[in-house]
Amino acid sequence: MSPLGDGLTIAVPRGALFGGTVDLLAGLGLDTDELRSNDRKLLFEDIGVITMRPSDVPTYVEAGAADLGVTGKDVLLEQEAQRRSEGGREVYELRDLGYGRCTMVLASEAGPDPALEALRRLGVMRVATKYPGIAARYLEETGRQAEIVEVKGSVELAPLTGMVEAIIDLTATGTTLRENNLIVREEIVVCTARLIANPVAHKLTATAIDELLERLRGLPAANVA
Amino acid sequence: MRAITDTLRAVFERHGYGEVYTPALEYESVLARADMAEAQPAYRVFDESGAVLVLRSDMTVPIARVVATRYGASEPPLRFCYFAHCYRGVRPQRGQPRELLQAGIELIGSPAPQGTAEALTVLCHALDASGLKDYRIGLGDASLFPALMASLQVPESTRPGLLQALARRDFVGLEHTLEEAGLSDEAAELLLDVPQRRGEAEVLTDAPAPAVEAVTGMRQVHELLEPGVAARVIFDLGLVRNIGYYTGAVFEVYDPALGNPIGGGGRYDDLLGHFGRQLPAVGFALGVDRLHVALAGEERGTGALLAREPVQ
Numbered sequence: 001m002s003p004l005g006d007g008l009t010i011a012v013p014r015g016a017l018f019g020g021t022v023d024l025l026a027g028l029g030l031d032t033d034e035l036r037s038n039d040r041k042l043l044f045e046d047i048g049v050i051t052m053r054p055s056d057v058p059t060y061v062e063a064g065a066a067d068l069g070v071t072g073k074d075v076l077l078e079q080e081a082q083r084r085s086e087g088g089r090e091v092y093e094l095r096d097l098g099y100g101r102c103t104m105v106l107a108s109e110a111g112p113d114p115a116l117e118a119l120r121r122l123g124v125m126r127v128a129t130k131y132p133g134i135a136a137r138y139l140e141e142t143g144r145q146a147e148i149v150e151v152k153g154s155v156e157l158a159p160l161t162g163m164v165e166a167i168i169d170l171t172a173t174g175t176t177l178r179e180n181n182l183i184v185r186e187e188i189v190v191c192t193a194r195l196i197a198n199p200v201a202h203k204l205t206a207t208a209i210d211e212l213l214e215r216l217r218g219l220p221a222a223n224v225a
Numbered sequence: 226m227r228a229i230t231d232t233l234r235a236v237f238e239r240h241g242y243g244e245v246y247t248p249a250l251e252y253e254s255v256l257a258r259a260d261m262a263e264a265q266p267a268y269r270v271f272d273e274s275g276a277v278l279v280l281r282s283d284m285t286v287p288i289a290r291v292v293a294t295r296y297g298a299s300e301p302p303l304r305f306c307y308f309a310h311c312y313r314g315v316r317p318q319r320g321q322p323r324e325l326l327q328a329g330i331e332l333i334g335s336p337a338p339q340g341t342a343e344a345l346t347v348l349c350h351a352l353d354a355s356g357l358k359d360y361r362i363g364l365g366d367a368s369l370f371p372a373l374m375a376s377l378q379v380p381e382s383t384r385p386g387l388l389q390a391l392a393r394r395d396f397v398g399l400e401h402t403l404e405e406a407g408l409s410d411e412a413a414e415l416l417l418d419v420p421q422r423r424g425e426a427e428v429l430t431d432a433p434a435p436a437v438e439a440v441t442g443m444r445q446v447h448e449l450l451e452p453g454v455a456a457r458v459i460f461d462l463g464l465v466r467n468i469g470y471y472t473g474a475v476f477e478v479y480d481p482a483l484g485n486p487i488g489g490g491g492r493y494d495d496l497l498g499h500f501g502r503q504l505p506a507v508g509f510a511l512g513v514d515r516l517h518v519a520l521a522g523e524e525r526g527t528g529a530l531l532a533r534e535p536v537q
Contacts, residue, residue, distance in 0.1 A: 064484020090485060092394040194397060200479045200486065202394075203363050203459055206424045 004030060004048045008201075008208055011061055011069035013054035014039075016172075017193050020099035021070045025049070027219045028212070055079075058089040058196065067201035068209070072100060073191035074131065074170055081133030092202050094209075095216060097193040101172070104134060104188040108166040109159055110181050115166035119144060128158030129168040138168065138188050156180040226326075226517055229355055230308050233328045233511070236351040237306035240343075242330050245305045247287040249312075253277040258499040259286045260469030267314030267323075280312035283468070285493065285508055288331045293500035301334020301504055308513075322514070329490070329510035336505040337442055337492060341474045342449035344490065344507045349454040352478065355516060358523055360480040360487070362457045363423070364446070365464025366439035367471040367491060370420060376435030377412040391420055392465045420463025428460045436462065439473075446474060470496045478511065482522030487515045 004010060004025075012021050012035075026032045030047050043050050050066055057071035058079055069091075079089055106127075108115045118125040128149045129135040139146045151158060155169045156176060170191065171177055177184065195216070197209060234244065256266055256279060266279035281287055284307050296303055308328050330347055332340050345362065352360055370391060374384050383406040390398040396417070403413040415433055422428045426447070432440040440462075447455055459479075466475045466489055475491030490509025497504045 062484065090394070093397045096397045096400075198484055199394065200481070200484055203423060203461060203477075203479050204361060204481055206459070210421075 004028065004212065007048065008068060008205060008212070009048045009050065009066045011057045011066035011071075012049050012051045013057055013069075013071055014051050015054055016102075017054060017070060017072060017100045018051075020097070020193060024070075024097065024099075024216075024219065028215060058091055061091050061196050061198050062089045064198045064200060067198050067205060068212075069196045070097065070193055071196060072102070072170075073189075073194050074102065074104060074134070076194060076196070077189065077191070078131045078133045081131075081137045090199055092197040092199060093194050094197050094202075095195040095213060097195055097216075100191075100193040102170045102191050103172075104131070104168065104170055104191060105177075105184045106138075106166055106168050106186040106188060107171075107177050107182045107184050110183045113185060114159070115185070118165045125166060126164040127166050127168055128155050128164040130155060131168060131170075134188070135168040156182060226513060229513060229517060229520070230326075230328060232354045232356075233351050233513075234306070234308065236354045237330055237347065240304070240330075240347045240350070242304040242306035242332075242347070245288065245291065245307055247281070247284070247291055247307075247309070249280055249310065250278045251281050251287055251290070253279045255290055256281070256286050259289070259496055265314075266312070268312055281309075282313050283311050284309050284327055284329060284510065285331060285470075286496070288508075289333075289493075289496050289500050289506070292333055292497060292504075293502045297502060302340070303333040304330070305333070306330045326513040327488075327510040328513050328516075329488070329508060331506060331508035333497065333506040334504045335507065336494070337473055337507075338445040338449055340505065340507045341446045341492060344509055345446070345450060345458070345476065346454050348476075348478070348490075348509050348511075349457055351511070352516075353453075355520065357480060357487075357516065357520055359482070360457065360478055360519075361459050363459050363461040363464050363477045363479060364443055365461045365475050366443060366473055367466065367475045368473055369436050369439035369462060370416075370465075372439060373416060373419060373433070373435045377408065377416065379406065379408065379412070379416070387416065388465075391463065392467065396421065423459060423461040423463060426460065428462060432462075442474065466491060474507070476509070480519040480523070483515060483519040485515070487519055488512050 022032050022035055035044055035049060052060065054071050055075050057069040058076065060066045061069040115125045124145045124147060126147045126149060127135055128151050130151060132148050132150045135148050149158065149164055155167045158164045159167055159182065160180060174184065202209060266282040268280040270278050272278055288305055292303060310324050311327050312324055332344055335343065374387060386402045387399060390402055400417055403416055419433065419436060429440050429444055443460060447458060464475055464477060470493045471491040472494045473492035477489035478487040480487055488509060488511035492507045494505040497506055
């Protein structure tokens, strides 16, 4: 039996959550040396790990290509917001893993808030974000009309060039925001890494998954939250 | 596909289920009598007098309507089967098109546990005949979690949030909502733990008092099943179907060759009452496309979870 338990496969996100997830897997007794050293390989069959972008994790887990996965709550919320009518991905959200703690914030340039100014004068603000679903839902819930500009890369650039008055983005320490003369105006939601499971795997491999959850409970990293 | 439906039809007929056809278009006001929750009809048209018609999103409600209007005087139990296209607003994805062919039965006028056991038996015979090998059937009870909340005195205002978290399969959300609800640690732990209990018959032992009724019902059903069918059952105290009209036993079909359930069903003892004939009932529907994908996956030995997880 592999250390993960009974041939289970887990989707591991590359990027910000990678380190924490690999530490967690190492804590469970997986041999993670190759996982750490080889950042081009995607499939680590002998330890039951596949690696991918964080936003792809729910896709693979929902389809059953992986039994389990680790991804950020931001990813889950965004996909839920974009699929509002269907109530998000059909995956189980099993555990808050605690690490990768970030806050989704609304930020704008320091000084008098340009977003407020735009709302007052024009009745509408422009907001750049990588999370159009979450942004649209939040601005709608707080009763503000906004034009949402979806960008793929450095969101901080958008207000500095005058394209938008505010941004909605994820921040861990706030350093990047400060360096770009942006300040947090509103905190929207705190996001951490989550363990998710395929609905069929959750039933058919119940024993293996429950054992894994039990062992996770004993690890310090998983109890930060 | 034709081979699959022919096989299923033969099994349904052997068990005494007669095939019915109902119109694909129903009045919206008729379907609205049942709580469809997430399986709401998605496509609407207007007729010549401006009334709203919808494309049916399942067959259970139309059959309930037919039973009340056309079989009002017939002696129950009534046995119907159907092969029909239903229409749902879903994202195009493997095994999940907008138009889906459902094969199913409805057993009307037969209460729990006998009726439930009969439906499960027909389900297993049909799947066996289709050639599916490694499937399991998750058996739960829709009334279990509400009963648990009521007996633990969960405030009314918190209950919908908890049920919603459970229906979204979000145990983290469930835990957070429980923390905010100000319940005793013991109650919160029970509400978080019970819906995660699933597996073989041992999950039915030491059920907390408020769940005993539902668990006893599940055990009674299980005892009525022939061994071949009983061996397929996985008990799942947290099973929630995304349709609101279920009142008792609910079940879902899982196969390691497919990442999502092939079909499912349950008891809907109140639904017929909305159409004027109070009769207990149970039924299931299989997604024929999903069954097809699962069969092909099993045959190749390369289905979603198949390469890794030998079942049984």
